[in-house]
Amino acid sequence: MQQSIAVPRRPVLAAQIGTALAIALAIYGSFLGSGAAGGTPIQNAAGGYLSADATLLAPAGPAFSIWSLVYAGLAVFAVYQFTPAGTRSETLHRLRGPASLSALLNAAWILTAQAGWLAVSVAVIFILLASLVWVAMLLRTYGSATRTEHWIMWITFGVYLGWVCVASLANTAAWLSSLGVGANASWPVAAAIILLIVAAAIAVALTGYTRGQLAPAAAIAWGLAWIGASRLSGTNESTLVGISALAIAGLALLAALAVAVRARKERSLP
Template sequence: MSTTTAASRDHQSTRTSWAMPILTVLGIAAAIAMAYLGSGALVGTPVAEAAGGALSADATPLAPASAAFSIWAVIYLGLAGYAIWQLTPTARASERQRALRPWALLSALLNAGWLFTVQLDQLWLSVVVIVALLAVLIRILYLLGRPRTGGVVELVLTDGTFGLYFGWVLAATFANTWATFADAGVTAFEEVPVGIVGLVVAAAVAALAAFRDGGRIAPALATAWGLAWIAVARTEGEFASEALVWTAAAAAAVVLLAAIASQIRR
């Protein structure tokens, strides 16, 4: 009887611990607000026009069309939903969420930081920040392998949100890297063959991630989304190229097929 009572008391203590959940919701809210400001929506310069237009839709062979960035609205909405849900008793009693919160908060802060590095025209620093963000999201995907206790709500707000987040940042990392080298005068990163190499490597990394994480669909969808919009962007403009269009489209299909095949195999 005493053992059961003690276990119940420990569980209740864990469930009612508010410090980290409150810090997480405040931090994510602040990070989303900073990201909104850093995007140039109210002040500053829109990202596509910042750093001399290095990140515009026609800056490099790996730049996605402007419409691709609409995925951020879904990711931010998911982060807001996650921040609220992780305050619930179910989430506060979850070991999975306990491990996830600090990394979720860090990912939001790094994203806001990336936007400000671009506003300050610090492209090389932006690459460092986005690579760090990608590393944090890889860690988050690893943590999401732990048992889920929150049912469909947790599946959507946690696995879905951070899956999309990872998949998009993976594609964005390649685009950011190409833009930075091109802006630095490395002309090879403005050539079609090097662009094709980048698309193939991005697809290979995303496919490997799909096989490693059991074929989660959200990361594959987000990466494929980014690759598909690269294909759209290469239908016109300075870097218009049939080779890039077909390579980007094929890369998007490979990423999705890898996730589906991994799901079936699992």
């Protein structure tokens, strides 16, 4: 737990409003990305390179339902920061900047993807990933003022971070595919499996770094499992990648759980 911070009311209110507006823009962008607000659905944008069957690292469509949890968490966070506890929180005082940046980058990614600028979208998603790593570092360093704040922050930004780790791989694969990299070659299958293993290692490392928080690892495992499901069905089948992805997702989750249990035992030691 952390200590509250005393800050002038007007600057805090301005920061709270700015954060809420950034999150509102991200949520509006999600409607554009789904096609519900007049935008092109992401799976149909950029020449179809972001669809579920475009590359070996593309997750199946249901994987993207995780965005509903992320956006719901962001909405709860936007409201919570206006509460007395949220206003006093030192963590939120420090976190509003990178949280707002992540929301704006989220909206920017949707716009660049719909415009078909895959190279730009790759740059945007990796900057988005960096902003979420920044959020995780702040949460780890400063903790939370209340249990409510703890769960809001880690479920929202932990899941957000984990999913963007997977999305960045899929986005990069889509861009490379649009350039013809690996077309008609045999090595993309091996490369895909190696990248899946790297993603699993990141899931376990994040669990250790965050002292046992499982949300990032769970989101990564979710993404990897749906990559496996996509490769075992649809038009871009690869039994080897599909089975490997499902196995790696399960192992990543089990390893992360073991790390989390160990971290919590260490915290309980005198």
